[in-house]
Amino acid sequence: MRAVVFTAPGVVELRDVPEPEPGPGEVLVHVAASGICGSELHGVRTPGFRVPPLVMGHEFAGSTDDGRRVVANPILSCGRCDLCAAGLRNVCRERRIVGVHTPGAFAERVAVPAGALVPVPDSLGWTAAGVVEPAANAVHAWELAGAPAGARVGVIGAGAIGLACLLVARSGGAARVEVADRSEERLAAASRLGADAAVSRLSGEYDVIFDAVGAAVTHEQSLALLRPGGAAVWLGLADSDAAFDAAALVRGEKRVLGSFAYRDADFAAAVDLVGRWDLSWVDTFPLEEGAEVFTALMNGRATPVKALLAP
Known part of the structure; x- marks a missing residue:
């Protein structure tokens, strides 16, 4: 074989x-x-x-x-x-x-x-x-964030997991989804899939940020750009260094949620979703x-x- x-x-x-x-x-x-x-x-x-x-x-x-x-x-x-x-x-x-x-x-x-x-x-x-498997990761992350319909969402990283997060947020009723990546080809894919903005770096303030990279710098960005009370969901595993301002986390009552894989219900939901995706x-x-x-x-x-x- x-x-x-x-x-x-x-x-x-x-x-x-x-x-x-x-x-x-x-x-x-x-x-x-x-x-x-x-x-x-x-x-x-x-x-x-x-x-x-x-x-x-x-x-x-x-x-x-x-x-x-x-x-x-x-x-x-x-x-x-x-x-x-x-x-x-x-x-x-x-x-x-x-x-x-x-x-x-x-x-x-x-x-x-x-x-x-x-x-x-x-x-x-x-x-x-x-x-289905990477889609299930995005479904799980969206559920961890509270499936926040009407949210302003940022996605760091336009690889497969990041694009899946974009698609799940869109189908979940997010009001606006912006995606950041360093690759022009991947940003073009994000735009084609419905990102409201596809940029080299996120800016502004978000209710939820999905970090699909997991580097120290993206950890820091994901927290810095959250509104008070917002949630950063970390899916990426590039770096073990957290590298964020813990005092700002406390004062802004922000949340960091680790998202690993998926539950069985997330996997089943992904089977239903992917057939409708570009x-x-x-x-x-x-x-x-x-x-x-x-x-x-x-x-x-x-x-x-x-x-x-x-x-």
Whole structure:
């Protein structure tokens, strides 16, 4: 079986790997689309949670041996703890992630627990199915912010997660959504998707800011531009440095909310949403070109905004 394998720091390669063998309770998925995530680009540059050799790929859709069309929720929780019982599987203390702790979907086939599979309708194309997972992140962030219809929203970062935040905020009734990025191509995509402003840097005052970058400077910006009582939702993982004015946070009664992955309801909502989205910012490449596409993105190429690999 062919797969794109993380083999060493900064290196991914197309290789032949053994066929996956489903264990008890697992199902074989024939991969139709698998998205390259920014966290994977960062993880290959600076290995940490992901340890080579590893087949990555946690955003994927495909079909089972019996012909069911599915997307996979890659969060594998224990199912027994207090957090799982409260519906917080995404922050289960013992969680594992397909493509991080187990072999993922940058391959022709992948074995996953049957309970991780979510059916998708025949009307949903593989491109849309392939972006359900990043869309679910945006749905979760919007819910954490309080789903504030009528809000002035800022989005820092016009990668896949940032554009998904824009689209979710638009569908959720935000009064105005502005998006910031350094890439002209990504700002053009944001404008096409309905951003009221697509700029190199946010300015003004916002009710909610989604930081889809997670660098120290964007953490600082997300707090500085909030109105008193506003909420900054941090989704990006670029930097562990918070780098904000804690005194201003207190005096303005501002909130910082960490947003990790999604709950099951967010994932289900994303399946319903993506079929209505303009996905012109998503490009699909053959799996055979996956190592080249991944390396180019890792080394700073701004386009495509979202790359899917298709065996």
